[in-house]
Amino acid sequence: MDCCTPSNNLKTSKTTSCPSCGEKGKSVPLITLKSLLIASFLETIEPDNTYYFCPNPSCNTVYFSGTHSQTFEENALKVSVFQKNSGMGVPVCYCFNWTRERLFQAISDNQRPIEQIKKHVQSNRCGCEVNNPQGACCLGNVTTYIRSLN
Ligand SMILES: [Zn+2]
Numbered sequence: 001m002d003c004c005t006p007s008n009n010l011k012t013s014k015t016t017s018c019p020s021c022g023e024k025g026k027s028v029p030l031i032t033l034k035s036l037l038i039a040s041f042l043e044t045i046e047p048d049n050t051y052y053f054c055p056n057p058s059c060n061t062v063y064f065s066g067t068h069s070q071t072f073e074e075n076a077l078k079v080s081v082f083q084k085n086s087g088m089g090v091p092v093c094y095c096f097n098w099t100r101e102r103l104f105q106a107i108s109d110n111q112r113p114i115e116q117i118k119k120h121v122q123s124n125r126c127g128c129e130v131n132n133p134q135g136a137c138c139l140g141n142v143t144t145y146i147r148s149l150n
Contacts, residue, residue, distance in 0.1 A: 004121045004126050004128060004136075004137035004139065013026045013027050013136070014026070014027040014050065014052075015027070015052070016050075016052050016064075016066055018052070018054040018056065018059060018061055018064055019061070019064055019068040019071060020054065020059050020060065020061040020064070020071060021054065021056050021058070021059035021061065023054060023055065023056040023059065025052035025053050025054040025055065025064065026052060026053055026055070026134070026135075026136070027050050027051065027052050027053075027066075028051055028052065028053045028063070028129075028134065028135030028136070029129045029135050030045075030047055030051065031129055031130055032051075032129050032130065032132075032133070032135035033045055033051055033063060033072075035129075035130040035131070036077050036078055036079060036130075036133055037072065037076055037077060037078070038076060038077065038078055041072055041076035044070070045070070046065065046069075046070070049065040049066055049067060049069075049070070050065070050066040051063050051064070051065055051066070052064055052065075052066065053133065053134050053135060054083075055083050055134065056083070057083055057084060057086075059084075060073045060074070060084070061073060062074055062076070062077060062081050062084060062133060063076075077133060079091070079094070079133065081133045082133070082134075082138075082141060083133075083134070087100070088100045088101040088104070089101060092138060092141050092142050092145050093117050093132075093138040093139075093141075093142055094128070094131040094132040094133075094138060095120070095125070095126045095127055095128060095131045095132070095138070096116075096117055096120055096125075096126075098113055098117065098142065100145065103142065103145060103146060103149075104149060107146060107149055113142070113146070114139070114142055114143065114146065117138075117139065117142060118139070121137070121139065
């Protein structure tokens with residue numbers, strides 16, 4: 001299964017409002033939390049719940065349960081969260097480790113990082129559901145970030 005196929009992302013995602021900010025969050029596969037939560041937080045998840053990702057940069061909540069009984073902030077994750085952390089060392093593309101800094105450098109050097117990432121995605125090398133906190137393909141974020149540099 002290709003995690004970056006748009007139809008697949010569409011088919012599997014549901015939305016529910018974030019209990020902290022009210023913005024709509026998309027459901028993420030349980031495997032995303034199992035991969036990315038540090039142990040002491042992982043020990044508290046309720047696998048019968050659906051978990052959602054809040055994309056709002058001004059909200060501290062990263063994941064919340066559909067029942068709104070649980071929220072997790074960035075400190076619960078093993079990795080920095082692109083949407084919540086504006087640091088240059090934070091990955092935009094998690095699978096292939098393209099940080100803001102590396103993308104910035106590549107664009108400055110007239111490289112085409114999107115083409116490189118797309119090539120790997122098309123070869124089915126990406127694993128967004130276990131690497132990227134949003135549990136889905138990074139390409140939209142990469143495109144938006146690169147556009148913001150121009
Ligand atoms: Zn939120």
